[in-house]
Amino acid sequence: MLKSTKKTLNCRGRLVDLTTPAVMGILNVTPDSFYGGSRLLPLTHSTSAHIDQAVALAERMLTDGATFLDVGGYSTRPGAAEVSAVEEADRVLPVIQAILKSFPDALLSVDTFRASVARQAVDAGAALVNDVAGGTLDEAMFETVAGLRVPYVLMHLRGNPQTMQSLARYDNLVTDVIDELGVRLAALRALGHKDVILDPGFGFAKTPAHTFQLLRQLDAFRVFDEPLLVGISRKTTIWKTLNITADQALNGTTVLNTAALLNGAAIVRVHDVREAAEAVILVDHLKKN
Incomplete structure (x- = not known):
């Protein structure tokens, strides 16, 4: 019998109910994210313009219904350039x-695989x-x-953003991803951490075919008593399958988000x-009617 997935997160003393799924808005403080509509002006252009743009985008997302805003300073698209921890922190902290x-x-939320950036961001107010590395890139x-006792999104990844696509080989995709996430989750649980969100890692060491299979079998991840995050917005799976560009992938994103919601995404x-x-x-x- 499948477990009843946990439906709440403790965010700085505020209990967030996930009985109805939540939306996390992407706010990239990077010059090289794969989708141009999510990028902010680099800090070097104009600090005040950069900050004003971030606040305006945050306001729009909150007004449109975002429960969380995910601020990232390191692009994790395939083949992304390396960014130092200092530069990453310099990008995200003023925006937070x-x-x-x-x-x-x-x-x-701070989108980072570095413990030092995570600590600084939480100190600055991130909840x-x-x-994206599930703890594999920073011990x-x-x-x-x-x-820190903050909710943590544990994503499945093999390798790093530069090498991950060469590692998209599985004996049994869903079983392998569940097993590998389970090992990481057990290590985190051993430290007493409570609020964990699991992300199968769509597009990270996954082909488009893998993405469709994970979406079809998303319910299998209920073997964990944890909420699931699905991040498939405007990704390669959509625009390569439809032979369009990331800029044209909103409709496809909505279709696959709907599939994810029907299959248990929180x-x-x-x-x-x-x-x-x-x-x-x-x-x-x-679902109700």
Whole structure:
């Protein structure tokens, strides 16, 4: 019998109910993310313009229905350039501070695989840590988040952003991903960490065929008593399958987000918040009626 998946997260003393799935808006503080619509001006262009742009985007996403905002300073697209921990922190910390100054109740996530950046971001006010590496690229990450006592997104990844696509080979995709996530989750649990969100890692050491299979079998991840995050927004699977560009992939994103919601996703991480929030509402009515 499948477990009843956990439905709440403790975010800085605020209990977030995931009975109805939540939307996480993507806010990239990078010059090289794969989708141009999610990028902010680099800090070197104009600090004030950069910060104003971040706050305006945050306001729009919160108004459109985002529960979380995910701030990232290191592009993890395949083949992305290396960015130092200092530069990554310099990108994300001013944005986190500015957004929280304007919207003190906003729940911000920091998208990083580095423990030092995670700690600084939480000190600056971030309420979650979203780690695409699931602790595999920084051995200090698990102890850090366990000490910080903030919800942690544990994503499945093989290799790193530069090598991951060469490692997209599995004996049994769903079983292998579940087994590898299980090992990481057990290590984190051994440190006493409680609030964990699992992410199968769509597009990370996964082919488009893998992505479709994971979506079809998303319910299998209920073997863990943890909420699931699905991040498929405007990714390669959509635009290569449809022979379009990432800029044209909003409709395809909504279709696959709907499939994810029907199959048990508790959080969808997206570039386009309003459309995702509408999908959540409609799928919720479909399930209830």
